[in-house]
Amino acid sequence: MSISPFLVEIDRYMLDCSAKGLSTKTLKSYEQTLKLFARFLEETFEIKEVKDVNIEHVRAYIRSIEERGKFQISSNDKPNNYPERRSDYGKPVSKTTIANYVRNIKAFYSHLYNERIIRNNPLKELKNVKPERKAKVMLDDNELKQFFRSFDVTKMDQYRDWIIARLIFDTGARIGELLEVVSSDIDLRGNALLLRKTKSGKQRFVYYSQKTRNHLKSWLAYKDRYTDSPYVFPTNRGTKLRIEGVERSFRLRSRDVGLEVTPHLLRNNFAKRYLINGGDLSTLSRLLGHASVEVTSSIYLDFSDREIMKKYRQHSPLENLDI
Structure with missing residues (x-):
């Protein structure tokens, strides 16, 4: 069975995205979105060519997502692993997920237009879906104390993950950025850490406390006794640690103390407390590696009443004057 021209263009696009150094998680999101879209177009409209798509096809696809619910369709012919057993099976797909789908499809068509594969971009006027802000x-x-105490630091892997957890909370760095760090990126004298491989592609410095400096110095000495890995946070075999491995470790540790x-x-907690x-x-925007202050404010200026009360008590004009 021959592959459709639409899927051929998706594969070419994914090669281009890979060459740009996008994360595995991002690549998977792009490919899943586009293959789901391609499957919908072929089954619903018998469309197999990227040039035959118009804005109404995308709108029909969005409506179908809103109607079908979670995990009721796959991007390939392989069945999902018992999706009906999931607690959220069939529940409405969130606005955030739909917004991501639309953004990914629009990026694909912008690429097709820029590469002159299509003469006109049919999705240029398609409005983005406003995502939900939780x-x-x-x-x-x-809760933070309980979480940090849940690690057994006598074991190398949990000691490593405990250091990673504290470093994220102290610097606001993304987990993927930290797993790329090598020893030469760390400035123990200046309490600074160079993040070379970032989401934006731009290097940046983050800074850590004296507490973290002491813990980091101890970890480096410990790590160097047992492995010659160039990575600051390697696996037990000295290879590069995967994001999924850290996420699983955090999930297990936090579950032990009734947290998620x-x-x-x-x-997020670094940013809010900052x-x-x-x-x-x-x-904060620079420390987090955001494209602009507007991005930071749209994400983090959503304080609860309790947080606003705490912030007020710290900065009350009258309370802090001797009058």
């Missing part, structure tokens, strides 16, 4: 969960002091802590949640403690948005 309030970021703030872990309280006791992920690397991204720790990054602002509550009086940090400014402009500096």
Whole structure:
């Protein structure tokens, strides 16, 4: 059975995305979205060519996503692993997920147009779906203590993951950025860490506390006794650690103490606490590696009433004057 021209263009696009150094997670998201879209077009409209798509086809696809529910369709002919057993099977697909689908499809068609594979971009006027903004969960002091204490630091892998967790919470770095770090990226004298491989592709520095400096120095000495891996946070075999491995470790540790802590949640908590403690948005935006201050404010200026109360008590004009 021959592959459709639409799928051929998707494969070419994925090769181009891979060459740009996009993360595995991002590549999987792009490919899944586009293959689901291609399958829908062929089954619903008998479309096999990228040039035959128009804006109404995408709108019909969005409606179908909203109607079908989660895990009721696959991007290939292989059955899902018992999706009906999932607690969220058949539930509505979120606006955020739909927004991601639309963004990915539009990026694909922009690529086709820029590469002159199509003469006109039919999706140029398609409006983006506004994603849902969920309030970021703030872990309280006791929950953070419970989480950090859940690691058995006598074991190399848990000691490593404990250091990673503290470093995310102290710097706001993304987990994928930290796993690329080598020893020469660390400035122990200046308490600075160079992130070379970032989501934006631009290198940046993040900074850590004296507490983290002491722990990091101890970890480096410990790690160097047992492996000559160039990575600061390697596997037990000295190879590069995978994001999924750290996420699983955090999930197991936090589950032991009745929490749900992920690397991204720790990054969020760094950002929220940085602002509550009086940090400014402009500096935070640079530390997080965001494209602009507007991006940072749209994500993190969603304080709960309790957080606003705490921030007020720290910065009350009258309370802090001797009058």
